[in-house]
Amino acid sequence: MADNALTDKTGDLARHSVARSSWAMVAGYSVMLIFLVLCGNYVYSHIQEFAFIATVSLPDLGVAGLLILLNFGVGALQLDLFLRHYGVCLRYTELMALTGSMCLGNLVIPMRGGTGAMALYLKRVHEFNFGAFGVVYAGTALLTVLVNTAYALVGFMVLYVRYGMLQPALSILVACLFALCCYLTVFPPLLIAKDRGWLRPIFEAANSWHFLTRRRPLLLRLTLLLALTPLSLTGAFYFIYQGLGKALSVDAVLITSTLGNLANLVPVVPGSLGVFDTITIAIPQLFGLDGPRAVCATLTYRVLFFFWALLWGIPGGLYLLSSLRSRKLQSDSHPKE
Structure with missing residues (x-):
């Protein structure tokens, strides 16, 4: 009887989890579709105001593209630092494959697919447990918010x-976000779990982050490393605006890119499409950029x-699939006793 009750409870939890995931996917794609429709309607109704596209500076857009590429390298190095802390060492080829395929997956799958x-790849190929990966994911998000809020505060003061x-x-x-992230990064609390419940x-993940932050050189x-991401994004948007014929001040672009980075942490929408974009379209207009150029700059960045x-x-995903197959063949040829 007890086994049947436990099975029923597990089945109910699984069904609820699937239902929540389905609703999250519907919500994510709906937001993305609404944004694309609104954006397309804006371009169609203001088509004459987009005549500046004929005079776009391709060299400036090329520099912006290289600065965006820098983000992929920074992401791979940041992942390497986290994994080495847990004793997992990967080749740089594998790190770049993981980073590229993760970014592509996040762009097309809701809830950071x-x-x-x-996480599944690292678990199956390198036996990297999900708890440690949760620390990597949450720690990256926390440091990202910390760095971007710091840059944004500097930008506000300069303005x-x-x-x-x-x-x-x-x-x-x-400022409130920055203060909270400082506390959770520099003085994270040590929690004591008195039971073995679902919490x-x-x-355990919170305590793992606590001990990781005690390694100050690693944290620094x-x-x-993560501080390079807002700078590269700022540089990319600066050259995009310049290429579109309307350069903004560096501090205005810094605020735009850092607030966009914060919005980019929203997991429901694929690639935060519609959330990130609303920020990067609205904020520059506070600093004098016209609407058509703000829309065009954001779409250029997305492309x-x-x-x-x-x-x-795509090549990274194929490389990872090959590694998974090799791992499966090894497991089949050497089954655990």
Whole structure:
């Protein structure tokens, strides 16, 4: 009887999990579709205002593309630092394959499907447990918020000192996020799990992050490495705006890119399409960029990023599938007793 009750409970949990995933996918694709329809309608209704596209500077867009490519290399190095902390050492080829395929997967699958696929790959090929991967994922998100809010605060201060421009609501929100992330990064609490309930894995992951942050040199390297991502994104958008014939100040672009990076953490929508884009379209207009150029700049960034994701993600995915097959053949030929 007890076994039957446990089986029924497990089945109910599985069905609820599938239902939640289905609703998340529907919501994610719906937001993406709505954004694309609105964006297409805006372009169609303001088509004459997009005449500047004929004078786009291709060299500037080329530089922007190279700066976007830098993000993939930074992501691979950051993943390497985390994995080495847990004793897993990968070749750089495999790291780039993981990073490229993860980015491509996240662009087309809701709820960070590419990240989930990476977790499964590391588990099956390198026996990297899901708890440790949860620390890697959450730690990366936490450091990303910390770095981007720090950059955004600097940008707000520069704008106020140089131009007298003040955005109080955004500044307060960003400052609160920065303070919270500082606390969770520098002084994360050590939690004690008194039982073995469903919260225990969360407690264990939190404590694993606590011990990781005690390694200050590792934490510093991770933070400095992730600090390159907003800079490369800022540079990419700066050259995109310049290529479209309307250069913005570096501090205005810095605020746009860092707030866009924060919005990019929203997991429901594939590639945060429609969330990230709303930020990178709306914020530059606060600093004098016209609507058509703001839309065009965001779409240009999306095209460049998707190009690199395809270029690295498809061969990377094939490489990872080959590794999975090799691992499966080894397991079949040497079964565990």
